[in-house]
Amino acid sequence: MMPDLGKYAFAVLASYGATFALLAALVGVTVWHRAKSIRALAESEARMEKSDG
Amino acid sequence: MSLWEYANPKKFMALSGRLLPWIVALTVLSLGIGIIWGFFFTPDDYKQGSTVKIIYIHVPAASAAINAWAVMLVASLIWIVRRHHVSALVAKAAAPVGLTFTLIALITGALWGQPMWGTWWAWDPRLTSFLIFALFYMGYIALWEAVENPDTAADLTGVLCIVGSVFALLSRYAVNFWNQGLHQGASLSLDAKENVSDVFWLPLVVCIIGFELLFLALVLIRTRSEIRLRRAQALAARERLA
Numbered sequence: 001m002m003p004d005l006g007k008y009a010f011a012v013l014a015s016y017g018a019t020f021a022l023l024a025a026l027v028g029v030t031v032w033h034r035a036k037s038i039r040a041l042a043e044s045e046a047r048m049e050k051s052d053g
Numbered sequence: 054m055s056l057w058e059y060a061n062p063k064k065f066m067a068l069s070g071r072l073l074p075w076i077v078a079l080t081v082l083s084l085g086i087g088i089i090w091g092f093f094f095t096p097d098d099y100k101q102g103s104t105v106k107i108i109y110i111h112v113p114a115a116s117a118a119i120n121a122w123a124v125m126l127v128a129s130l131i132w133i134v135r136r137h138h139v140s141a142l143v144a145k146a147a148a149p150v151g152l153t154f155t156l157i158a159l160i161t162g163a164l165w166g167q168p169m170w171g172t173w174w175a176w177d178p179r180l181t182s183f184l185i186f187a188l189f190y191m192g193y194i195a196l197w198e199a200v201e202n203p204d205t206a207a208d209l210t211g212v213l214c215i216v217g218s219v220f221a222l223l224s225r226y227a228v229n230f231w232n233q234g235l236h237q238g239a240s241l242s243l244d245a246k247e248n249v250s251d252v253f254w255l256p257l258v259v260c261i262i263g264f265e266l267l268f269l270a271l272v273l274i275r276t277r278s279e280i281r282l283r284r285a286q287a288l289a290a291r292e293r294l295a
Contacts, residue, residue: 001093002093003092003093003106004103005103006097006103007102007168008103008104008168008227010104011104011107012106012107014164015107015110015111015160015165016106016110016159018160018161018164019114019160022156022157023153026149026153030271030275031068032129033275033278034274034275034277036278036282036283037099037277037282038281039197040281040282041281041284041285041288043284043285044284044285045287046290047288047292048188048292051292053143
């Protein structure tokens with residue numbers, strides 16, 4: 001299944017590895033940022049409701 | 054109905070919320086198909102051997118990095134001219150995604166260049182303009198973080214974005230008007246004679262579509278997060294005043 005990359009195996013695999021690592025980090029930070037924003041807004045809205053009600 | 058209606062955060066959140074699951078599904082599908090097709094089911098190039106497989110990440114990442122700056126430029130201009138907050142947040146959200154794509158293009162370019170050119174790096178017009186382009190991305194993100202007032206930050210980063218567009222253009226067209234350096238010409242062209250062979254071209258186009266969709270999905274998610282944080286800050290400010 002794995003193609004024979006010959007003498008260029010390092011260049012090809014390192015390129016794909018670096019790309020997947022950077023994309024995984026970007027997606028991870030984006031998901032974390034999203035969760036943080038949902039939590040912050042929920043807390044603010046809950047505080048507002050408490051003070052209004 | 055006008056396009057400007059979607060500058061309203063509520064309408065933007067509603068529309069993007071409906072579109073996002075489809076965009077994410079299409080991103081996974083196109084990136085999955087493109088990468089698997091390109092890596093496992095394409096032959097080696099007669100000159101470049103198996104390093105040609107790097108094309109499926111290097112070219113889409115470089116292309117998406119430049120397009121990301123174009124999106125930031127349009128969003129910044131909308132902010133500067135019409136003061137729509139959502140457009141400023143779109144520009145802010147796009148920058149880290151564009152920077153990541155720029156770094157992918159630089160790293161995979163170095164890894165590809167070493168076996169093909171015998172060097173990781175050369176002060177070639179396209180490589181140099183792309184490196185400066187990456188520095189503009191970093192400066193743009195740093196400026197957003199450094200300025201406390203969000204409107205002032207959007208103004209200043211908008212101006213920086215306009216200036217940086219020169220390097221976005223240079224990154225794309227440097228090989229066309231500087232006939233020096235190591236980097237080859239465009240891999241994709243409307244002129245079929247200049248294109249790479251179909252066996253490489255088809256999976257490459259699928260990967261390019263995948264990277265552009267990934268950009269769109271991430272920018273929408275990040276913009277929605279920025280809108281929520283702005284709303285939370287506004288509520289906190291109202292609470293302090295009450």
